[in-house]
Amino acid sequence: MQTVFDTRQALRAGKVSSAELTDAFLARIQALNPRLNAYLTVTAEEALSMARAADDRIARGDDTPLLGVPIAIKDLFSTRGVRTTGGSKILATYVPSWDATVIAKLRALGAVILGKLNCDEFGMGSSTENSGFGPAHNPWDETRVPGGSSGGSSAAVAAELCCAALGTDTGGSIRQPAALCGVTGLKNSYGRVSRYGLLAFASSLDTVGAITHDARDAAILLAAMEGHDPQDSTTVAVAPIRVPDGAHLRDVTVGVPAEYYAGGMQPAVEKAVRAAIQTLAAMGATVREISLPNTHLGLPVYYLIAPAEVSANMARFDGVKYGLRVPGSDLIDTTMRTRGQGFGAEVKRRIMLGTYALSAGYYDAYYIRAQKVRTLIKRDFERAFEQVDIIAAPVAPSTAFKIGAKVDDPLQMYLEDVFTLPVSLAGIPAISVPCGFDQDRLPIGLQLIGQAFDEQKVLDVAYAFQQTTDFHTQKPPLVLSHV
């Protein structure tokens, strides 16, 4: 596996140059992307130019944790001069003239950007089937979804088409695809990483993170991106993350929430997750049962609050200043045709749900009530963390499903997120790490949830788990056969 950490070691030792690495990745992308549709835009020339600049810096003795390392970016982030679609036809040819804050940070550190990755339209979806440009495919079984919305990011890391990839998580969009693709995905605390330059989906829920091969790389990426940003008033300054290096869990108490194991899981998923908890116990952690009584309300709460915020954030797409314009008989007609044609079905559904929930007569009964129940869910976690340090849970109820299996029933698709939504509503951090496979050799993820801004504990436990297990080092057949 080409981790960020190992790549930096090789570059520092002069074993390989960034230009050689970048060349190799571009060749792999050319060979494998037609099958996987992970990349929407490959920036080959720019990547090579960034690689050569990195090699110059390395020759001068420069050293940053990402210098010369090839990474890729979910297409929800503004990248200066590079097409940014948001996974939507309404922005099919949009080219931003500025970088998102996190992109600027990664450029300054000398990371090499290989291109933009496929995702569900504006982050809305759990399979990448809502992309305006075709779904991405799971490298473990190309007839199956990679998960979503960061499906392109997860597929790219799993298929070794980049060392690491940026993603976003609003209701599970880093954790779930990471679990389905057998890679590691960290959702940060709301407020840890700047959202400036991220195409907004739900502004009280969106978080920026990375999909990586392991927890150590997750810490490296977080360190590169975190921090207060004057351009994002919802960022909070916190103590910087440290790359984990311990491997014992003797002082850690792990909570197992009964409500997450109350049925509805594929048997192989439950088996793998419970075995992982046994592993944590064997490593010295104290394991105890806890209760998060309002877990079952996460889904209805999320599918009122998120669409409400969507209806506001999508209002900017009106065909006036950027994006698609479909001419109509007058200004309003033009706006309506533009949005009717430019948005996909899921985005339109959520805009309408949100508009309804916020409309006069329904605002209190739906939206405000959902916000109150959100408080109950947040308090569940606060109470639990008075007794435990970390909560261990499944990520998704099943392994990767077949492309097309759930597209006709929105509620069925929403149920994919039952285990990830409550964490998003509470704004707390959680990581997905590989913990097993089902009988079809499809990956299963373990979710480790922490208190607000306690990414350190989450990463330390995840790292320790990965020192003891080797699920995260397994490669999909496609990688083994294409060397």
Next chain:
Amino acid sequence: MHTLTASLTASDVDRIAHLSRLALSPDEKARFAQQLTAILDYAGQLSQIDVDGIPPTATVLAVHSVMRAGDTVSGQIDRHDALGNAPATDGEAFIVQAALDHDG
């Protein structure tokens, strides 16, 4: 006070679509009416929850009314960049249809 069992009619969907500025085909309207009803019905279970005395959570953070320390002017977006993605432009502005009628 409205009950939380939804059953969206065709005219409900028309009204919401217009508020959302979405032009929908008859097919879409029929499909969305059914799907939105199902989702709203599902969300309606929240009406059974006791939220007496519970404050709404608009943001999970403890920060309020964050202000910038000093508001200093630091350049502006280049006109060429700003117009770079314009669907229609004369090089100086975005060209759109009139918002208001002109009567003489």
